Amino acid sequence: xxxxxxxxxxxxxxxxxxxxxxxxxxxxxxxxxxxxxxxxxxxxxxxxxxxxxxxxxxxxxxxxxxxxxxxxxxxxxxxxxxxxxxxxxxxxxxxxxxxxxxxxxxxxxxxxxxxxxxxxxxxxxxxxxxxxxxxxxxxxxxxxxxxxxxxxxxxxxxxxxxxxxxxxxxxxxxxxxxxx
Numbered sequence: 409x410x411x412x413x414x415x416x417x418x419x420x421x422x423x424x425x426x427x428x429x430x431x432x433x434x435x436x437x438x439x440x441x442x443x444x445x446x447x448x449x450x451x452x453x454x455x456x457x458x459x460x461x462x463x464x465x466x467x468x469x470x471x472x473x474x475x476x477x478x479x480x481x482x483x484x485x486x487x488x489x490x491x492x493x494x495x496x497x498x499x500x501x502x503x504x505x506x507x508x509x510x511x512x513x514x515x516x517x518x519x520x521x522x523x524x525x526x527x528x529x530x531x532x533x534x535x536x537x538x539x540x541x542x543x544x545x546x547x548x549x550x551x552x553x554x555x556x557x558x559x560x561x562x563x564x565x566x567x568x569x570x571x572x573x574x575x576x577x578x579x580x581x582x583x584x585x586x587x588x
Contacts, residue, residue: 419453421586425566439566439588441537445479455480457585458535458563459487467560468530469493471521473548474500476537480565484535493532495521495548506554510547519547526557534562539584542573549580 424444431438444450458480467490472481474496485492498507498518505520526532532552534545539562549559561581566588567573574582 419450421450421454421457424450425586439538439568441476441565444565454565454585455483455487458565458583459484461583462488462533462561462563465533465560466531467533468557469526470533470535471495471548471552473519473534473536473544477535480537480563481535484533484563493521493525495519495551506551508547508550508554510543510550512543513541517544517547519544519551521551521555523555526552526555528556530557531560532557533560535564536562537565539564539567539573539577539582540571542571542576545573546576549577 421444424447426440426443428438428440430436444454467488469491470481470485471493472478472495474494478494481492494501496519498520501520501522504523506523507518507520509516509518534548534552536545539545545562549562552559559580561583562577564582564584566586567584568588
């Protein structure tokens with residue numbers, strides 16, 4: 409008789425996502441990833457699921473979207489043997505930057521990336537924690553293209569389908585570990 413090691417059984421990542429009603433405002437159901445980040449097995453399983461679809465792609469770098477995208481992009485990049493390019497809010501990068509301004513639900517925002525950090529034709533994967541409306545990821549993709557590189561696709565820990573982010577990012581390949 410073969411015994412299965414329970415530590416090797418698949419992890420239900422959704423069990424580590426905490427629903428928080430009415431945050432940040434009434435009517436919103438926020439998906440809190442803190443319990444997943446706090447559990448090393450769940451975090452490792454999440455990284456494995458995020459990396460798996462991209463293992464056989466020729467990627468040059470990962471563009472990590474501030475701030476929670478950094479948490480997933482760095483271990484993914486190590487697993488894939490590539491580097492990480494930080495994409496940040498204005499004023500956070502010390503050298504010459506390029507920027508892209510984009511629409512939010514209530515106002516505008518901007519992302520920046522160091523100028524010249526990507527080689528022409530580099531294939532870059534965008535990584536963030538959540539795909540909601542897709543505005544932030546789309547702005548990141550535009551920065552990559554403005555830097556002369558190619559967007560290979562995007563990876564997200566979780567996707568909220570009702571908000572239409574996947575459609576906004578078309579025709580780019582999108583891979584999400586969890587879908588709500």
